[in-house]
Every structure is written in structure tokens, then in C-alpha cells.
Amino acid sequence: MYGDDETVRRILTERGDTWAVVGLSNNRDRAAFRVASVLQxxxxxxxPVHPKAETVHGEQGYASLSAVPFPVDVVDVFVNSSLAGRVADDAVAAGARAVWFQLGVIDEAAYDRTRAAGLDMVMDRCPAIEIPRLG
Structure with missing residues (x-):
């Protein structure tokens, strides 16, 4: 398991309240749309961080993590595993405190790099499941 319950709880309660959701668009059929609603x-x-830079759930979107003009605490990643490592590296460069790879998003090398950079990291889990589970 990549990210024990203590790490999950810390990210959800102590690592901050601003979550960049990479892959979030206005497509209501996508998991990112539903999970973002739960986070709110x-x-x-x-x-929202998506090439379309759409406003989603009332929040201005940005085309990339580097385009976000203010600090983000947690980077929640809803992209293909082959792209996730680059997003994790961008999160480190942006000064995020934690990275969360969603269910099915797995990149062990990115996990190791992110942890080595001092960030909390969770992989292959979902905050919409973990919030109610961990209270």
C-alpha cells in the first residue's frame, strides 16, 4: 500500500485546504468531477487543472499546475499513470505539501521521488472514500 492511514489522515486534515485537481473538467461522467465535489x-x-482551463464547481481552472498563481497544498492526480510522474514532479516544483494519485494511478518511481523530496504521498487511493472511512 502506498500511503498508510496516518499519511492519508495527515493529508486530509493537516496538509492544507487548497487542492489542485489535475484532470478536472466539467465532464460530470468523470470521477474527478465527483471527487472534487466531495472535497468541496x-x-x-x-x-481545476486541465488543458481546457474550465471553471468547475465555481472555481477558475488553469491549463497547468505551473499556471496556478497561488500556492496549492495538495495535488490530486486524475491522469494516466504514464503522465502521473511528470505531474508529481511539477507538484514538487510548485511547493505542494502532498501528492495524491487516484485509484488506478500508479508510478512507483514518482512515489519514491516525491517522498524523497519530503512530500507526503498517497497512491492508488481516493480521498472521497478515505474521508468518510477515517472520520
């Missing part, structure tokens, strides 16, 4: 329900500010 639990008080997180959701920042």
Missing part, C-alpha cells in the same frame, strides 16, 4: 463538501478549495 468537506471544506477543501478545489482548483
Amino acid at each position: 463538501h468537506f471544506g477543501k478549495r478545489v482548483v
Whole structure:
């Protein structure tokens, strides 16, 4: 398992309230749309990061993580595993405090690099499942 319950709890409660959701668009059929809604329900500010830079759930979108003009605390990654490592590296460069790879997003080398850079990291889990589970 990549990210124990203590790490998950820390990210959800202590690592900050601004979450950049990479892969979030207005497509209601995508998991990112639903998970972002859950994060907002639990008080997180959701920042959409998607090439379309759409406003989603009332929040201005940005085409890339580097285009976000303010600090983000957690980078939640909804992209193909082959692209996830680059997003994790961008999160480190942006000064994020944590990276979260969603269910099915797996890149062990990116996990190791992100942890070595001092960030909390969770991989192949979903905050919409973990928030209610961990209270």
C-alpha cells in the first residue's frame, strides 16, 4: 500500500485546504468531477487543472499546475499513470505539501521521488472514500 492511514489522515486534515485537481473538467461522467465535489463538501478549495482551463464547481481552472498563481497544498492526480510522474514532479516544483494519485494511478518511481523530496504521498487511493472511512 502506498500511503498508510496516518499519511492519508495527515493529508486530509493537516496538509492544507487548497487542492489542485489535475484532470478536472466539467465532464460530470468523470470521477474527478465527483471527487472534487466531495472535497468541496468537506471544506477543501478545489482548483481545476486541465488543458481546457474550465471553471468547475465555481472555481477558475488553469491549463497547468505551473499556471496556478497561488500556492496549492495538495495535488490530486486524475491522469494516466504514464503522465502521473511528470505531474508529481511539477507538484514538487510548485511547493505542494502532498501528492495524491487516484485509484488506478500508479508510478512507483514518482512515489519514491516525491517522498524523497519530503512530500507526503498517497497512491492508488481516493480521498472521497478515505474521508468518510477515517472520520
